Amino acid sequence: MSIRLPRGTQDILPGQVEKWQLIEQKARELCHKFQYQEIRTPIFEHTDLFLRSVGDTTDIVQKEMYTFDDRGGRSLTLRPEGTASTVRSFVEHKMFGQANQPVKLYYMGPMFRYERPQAGRFRQFVQFGVEAIGSDDPAIDAEVIALAMALYKEMGLKKLKLVINSLGDKESRAKHREALIAHFSPSINEFCSDCQSRLEKNPMRILDCKKDREHPLMKTAPSIIDHLNDESKQYFKKVQQYLTDLEIEFEVDANLVRGLDYYTHTAFEIMSDAEGFGAITTLCGGGRYNGLTEEVGGPEAPGIGFALSIERFLAALEAENVELPIDQSIDCYIVALGEEARDYSVGLLHKLRHAGYSAERDYSDRKIKAQFKAADRMNAKYVAVIGEDELKNNKINLKIMDSGEQKEMELASFIQDFTALYRN
Known part of the structure; x- marks a missing residue:
């Protein structure tokens, strides 16, 4: 079940x-x-x-x-x-x-x-x-x-x-209470059981009744304004x-x-x-x-x-068809290709987050195309691509998703370079 x-x-x-x-x-x-x-x-x-x-x-x-x-x-x-x-x-x-x-x-x-x-x-x-x-x-x-x-x-x-x-x-409420009791008492048996029990205890509650709201006496009930x-x-x-x-x-x-x-x-x-x-x-x-x-x-x-x-x-x-300004994008998605690059991306992802950026990486060992699709679904502003060759050459490729422009950056200074680009 x-x-x-x-x-x-x-x-x-x-x-x-x-x-x-x-x-x-x-x-x-x-x-x-x-x-x-x-x-x-x-x-x-x-x-x-x-x-x-x-x-x-x-x-x-x-x-x-x-x-x-x-x-x-x-x-x-x-x-x-x-x-x-x-x-x-x-x-x-x-x-x-x-x-x-x-x-x-x-x-x-x-x-x-x-x-x-x-x-x-x-x-x-x-x-x-x-x-x-x-x-x-x-x-x-x-x-x-x-x-x-x-x-x-x-x-x-x-x-x-x-x-x-x-x-x-309290004084105004007391006068209004007496007027309500006098108004509803003659026909209180026409009202629901809740209203009948409220007549003496708290007659103002009758005015809030959902069952009897269309009763003619509701429309002619004494107004509290007149008893202030x-x-x-x-x-x-x-x-x-x-x-x-x-x-x-x-x-x-x-x-x-x-x-x-x-x-x-x-x-x-x-x-x-x-x-x-x-x-x-x-x-x-x-x-x-x-x-x-x-x-x-x-x-x-x-x-x-x-x-x-x-x-x-x-x-x-x-x-009213009001669209709230919800930002569901992330700053950077890391695409890692190969076992060494995937291992390296764990630390790089942590550095990005520690620097204040929202970031994510692939956890399913998917192909590069599938990882880029995941970045699209997350509305990533940037995609950082790192593979075996990039690791050997201490490089990382950064794609700006809005324009499609790509930049090659030094891996050792990537966080600083990314921050400079992001703030501009």
Whole structure:
């Protein structure tokens, strides 16, 4: 019986992995410019962390987490998202005591959710995310959104739509909660069992339901915007002002609630408007989470962040026909003819690599024509040919593949001569 990879996972093979590396490199470069530092947290955490932070009424906690007991009987969960782990680490390592606030962090790594696999959505997927913890300045909200937009645009995406909303503070949320309960209660039996259980626990989650999204009451549900107090309105107004100052276009969508319980004030999504991208258009989501540090046992430290899927990023690039500048060439391929030349080429190959060049040689004792074909397949810029006669005469023949020009060089000084030619 052949063993295949588990459903909802993927192998990222050579030829594709270079695209991932390019996105990851660009993300790291941007984070350096914006002064976000990398954090790496465990792939599994105590289950209680996600129950407290993500929320026990969310689809993630109720249906999608990979949870198991270890040999000591402790309940552990493969991380379904990165914010909870980052905040837990922020609290545990007392980063709130650092001189520079907010603490600006980013992460990149695999997350796990048990959901139906579909285009661009996997059970193991890779997220890049940033978190700024320790400030309630609306300018940091705009900065976080600007970082996400910059990453997409600098990689070549053009058909983007930024949607924002305010979920308000605790007072605003409480008023909105009462209005939602009053709105949905008379007809709650027409909704799915999940929505019925959420009515009293967290009625805002009803607005995020995928099964009942076409129900008439969804379209007439009370808007959180209409229940914002003056402080929340002013905060949201400032965020919009800063985005306008940064020349970032956006739309306000009062129905945007996001799928996690910890969000307050600013919530946002970046979507792809590319034709044929698919039914699920969201590329990136995030928002403010004032109160989350207290939930995991720390002091008050308001925060904001976002997370994006690398898989969906790549799908959006494909939908817009963006060709990433992947260099799959090598600097030099050594063609060796005869046993002595093959033996000598082992050391020569090492010298080329040690000098900083990408280089390769034949390992199958093929004829000269087959070795040149291999050099072509690898997009070699130069081919160095060495045989028995060349060894005797301390010579090596170098072919410049673009022009077909050939140069004879001294074998003893080949690395220096190759470097001089390569740099010119």
